[in-house]
Amino acid sequence: MELLGFGAEGWGDDLLRGAALTVQLAVVSLAIGLTFGMFLALAKLSRFAPLRWFAQGYTLFIRGVPEFLILLLAFFGTEKAVAAGAALLGLEGGIEVPKFAAAVGGLSAIFAAYGCEVIRGAWLAVPNGQIEAGHSVGLSRWQIFYRIRLPQLWRIALPGLGNLWLVMLKDTSLAAVLAIDELLRVAKVAGEVTRQPLMFLLAAGAIYLLLTAISDKMRASFEARANRGMAR
């Protein structure tokens, strides 16, 4: 049990640091993934076929390939791709992708691929009458989008996005392949060093459950807010 304590001999502080990194990874990826997902959803709903194809192809690829491969590709592949792209444009050099950025890139790419489906579904679920009512009083397309469509879309998409958030919270553990010291990697290392793998895995599992419970609570309060005015 001392092993779970804080201080020099214990691993408690390391686990907490790992958990904090896990949350950081997930939050940043959520912000980026949500934005990108919105654009993908718009692309899928677009009347311009190539945009639709791009979005379809993208989701098909991401959904088809194991997450941990995507992270590896984000880490090792992006630099190659950027360098190749730069060479194509006749430029020198490329960029260096830090591990954290690669993990965020991979995780948000995954979130976007799934999130865009949720957003697209919510988009379509906003009753058409609501939009027509907007047209009939002379609101512009943009006004209809952000005054009427978006608030209602948000309400409908929240539960689905909440689920994806939980999935991502757990997927952060895949960042361990990039040797990022997130929660699971810390637990794994601690387990090996102390020869107590079960204890640390259980501890990590408990922390994940706690994070899940907190997320669920927050989601419920968001939903309650978004649903104000809705019949139960």
Next chain:
Amino acid sequence: MSLYQDLKYAISDGVCYAAQGVTPEGFAAYCPRYIDGFLVTLELLLLSSALGLMIGTLVAVARVSRQRALRTAAWAWSYVFRGTPLLVQLWIVYYGLGSLGPEKLGILWPFFKSGWAVGLAVLTINTSAYIAEILRGGIGTLPPGQLEAALSCGMSRGMAMRWILLPQAFRVAWPAYGNELILLMKGSALVSTITVMDLMGQTRSVFARGYSLETYMYSAVLYALLALLLTAGLRAVEKRLRVA
């Protein structure tokens, strides 16, 4: 058992022989390994999805039961197995519980001894938790009148569940189930960390020989191919389920 194993090997040798000319060199050199792995992934996927569907259905039914204890147990099942990463579950069972050794585990040892069996069991349980949640959602979206109509015809709750609610819930839940199946396929790649030579396990071995990222691209293509197959299969079923 070994007959079955030989059959699988024969299949992948056959496939590789047939595909010899048309596949890239980097792939062809290790083709039987990729296909061996592909078959293990496929086998795990089919078994765990079928078993998971059965268990998940039972859990979903328990989730909407009138018995509080059953409801709570089913809720806990879903919460714990959806709330922790699959990788953690795999390791807790394989390295964690498995490290107790044959003396303590007794007759359970043959199960814990095998990475394949542990992988299958954890995948099954994990997917059952998701399926239960999806089905529960499906049942929840049905108009209450469907159940009331059944009850007022003199059906018991069990009969109504079996003949009226579940069949409709499956229809509602099918697209979501499709997503889950794809996620399961990808999750299955993690069994390579508990010594199972599935597609990912084989890929990582091949990778170790040349350290070429190409290796991962081939396996990504195989996974995407499998996803495509699954999606097509799901669509076909969905078409049949949908009432004109």
Next chain:
Amino acid sequence: EPLRIATEGAFPPFSEINANGEVVGFDIDIAKALCAKMERECEIIAMDWDGIIPGLVNDKYDAIVASMSITEERKQTVDFTNPYYSNYLVLLAKKGSGLTVDGIAQQAVGAQRASISSSWAEEQVGARGDLRLYDTLTASFTDLEAGRIDSIVSDYFPALDWLKDHPDFEVVGDRIDIGDQIGIAVRKDDAELRDALNVALEGIVADGTYSQISTGYFGTDIH
């Protein structure tokens, strides 16, 4: 700017992570001694074994000091310095198991994934034999202890280290010499660093630093 050196962290006693989260071990001490000799600042980075070579190639760091065997396959991708020690393989099993090295094709044998021992084991048991691959050597030890596998093909020094606390197990037969040399990997286009490391390596052997580190870990000089 500092020299970035990658190591693994799950290969005691060459590298492991202590309770403070620091990477320690023989490899690390050697790396630090080399840096001191070259009068350069060093940064030690822990990487998973799977990604350690791609990381080097992609310029995530400049050298790998991780008890890495010099092999033809790896030489396709990276360059190596002169060897800094020689490695042997051993087969580990429970005492009195009656196993032999020649008989490993018939058993469940474990090895660390993507290591020289796994390549060798694979040659022995064939691509479709019962070879279990682990992400780390420690994980394979855990499974040997649990009884999931009959034996492990392991590097010599880590095996000795582990056997110290596990008296129930033993080395089967003699250690296996496959001419395995351990070197420091650098990028192919980085001949300058390779040469500098070679000079520094000679330096620490000559001035006794190497011997001192080695004796501290193994009781003898393993160069």
Next chain:
Amino acid sequence: MSADAIIDVRDLHKSYGNLEVLKGISLTARTHDVISLIGASGSGKSTFLRCLNLLEIPTRGEVFVHGKRMPLSDPDPSRGERRVTSERELREIRTHLGMVFQQFNLWSHMTVLQNVIEAPIRVRGMARAEAIERAKDLLDRVGLSAKVDNYPSQLSGGQQQRVAIARTLALDPEIILFDEPTSALDPEMVGEVLAVMRDLASEGRTMMVVTHEMGFAREVSTEVVFLEKGKVGERGAPEQIFGDPQTAACKQFLNKVL
């Protein structure tokens, strides 16, 4: 209780939390009775009907079907909650008490025929062939023999409601409860369903009908019951209720809807 009463309701109460929705209703139906329940929205008509076959559990009071008491535990004054004492008995009784819902509630994954044969086969254990034969007769009677293999979603509202009636008739219940069977229908389809109901009444089926169709209530009922805030506000023959309502509430209600 009169000897020939098919259904006998005694002092029925129902509360949701603190809200008392039914405040003591007694009512008897004999063979060939057609009782119309009318009243303002929220007066408790649906709740009353649903209490009869225990889709809602009444807080107090008893229901007898054919002299058999609905299997409910005695009201527990401390918790106010009652249990069904025998699921089996309840199911048995429910087959004698058909119910037709406002929203039809046809099972959407089954064809028209399957909807009608489901209960006879599963509940009564009738042979499939026999069930089909009877179902076809029934569907013929409600004018839907051509739609046997269609799914509910392919039918108009009026057709769906007629299937729902056939489904109920398939168990040959002694009494049929209708909860606003036409109010979810387009005006043009109301007629179809009322025609079927008129038929049922004229062949002497016992029925209890919650309805907004005053014309139907006036023409078909043997008795009209006006519910007001969970109580029987007024009851009587249709001529009396519609021609000469006694209470102010009933007068006002009729003024509003007629």
Next chain:
Amino acid sequence: MSADAIIDVRDLHKSYGNLEVLKGISLTARTHDVISLIGASGSGKSTFLRCLNLLEIPTRGEVFVHGKRMPLSDPDPSRGERRVTSERELREIRTHLGMVFQQFNLWSHMTVLQNVIEAPIRVRGMARAEAIERAKDLLDRVGLSAKVDNYPSQLSGGQQQRVAIARTLALDPEIILFDEPTSALDPEMVGEVLAVMRDLASEGRTMMVVTHEMGFAREVSTEVVFLEKGKVGERGAPEQIFGDPQTAACKQFLNKVL
């Protein structure tokens, strides 16, 4: 076109794929006109109304509002598809053409007040305070001053429809289009909405109303138009249409619904 025509429709056609739903309809409304559109289900009433403010794009024909032509490109005979030539102009015209939907279509995430002030603020650029004041007056007129801060889901159907009318009135449109404004309502709530509409008519609002409420059509309209299969089957004063319909189709339709 008569000089005082507010809305003038000329030879309106609308097809969906191969299905021609409107087959050339011409119609003029002057100030104070209340025109009722009646006809069987599927005869094209809703489509016609929706073509007037270009919620549907007519395949052929023109609509003039206050002498201004709706900004549509000329019909292209090869493709049969027309474009809106000026979104800005269209929006401007739409504010003169209020529409009240069968399903109310109140914005569910906004309170009653927000629903009513949204368009004046966003479209007309009215100051918030002024918009609120006017909205409160309007809500008062439709009898809903007490519900200002409620959400639509907390209102009865009749109340929702009255809010929808207030929302439309907030832009003070020259003409209001109603598409079956009472048919999604419970019988008891129909009265409330019809009363508001009667008020509007009596103060001289120009209105075009698709309705199944023949009583209302007869009593309030200045002209009744009977649509039959996408064409004007018969038109005239209400007394004439209801008292002495000329065509067989109109007679038959009236027999069915009266």
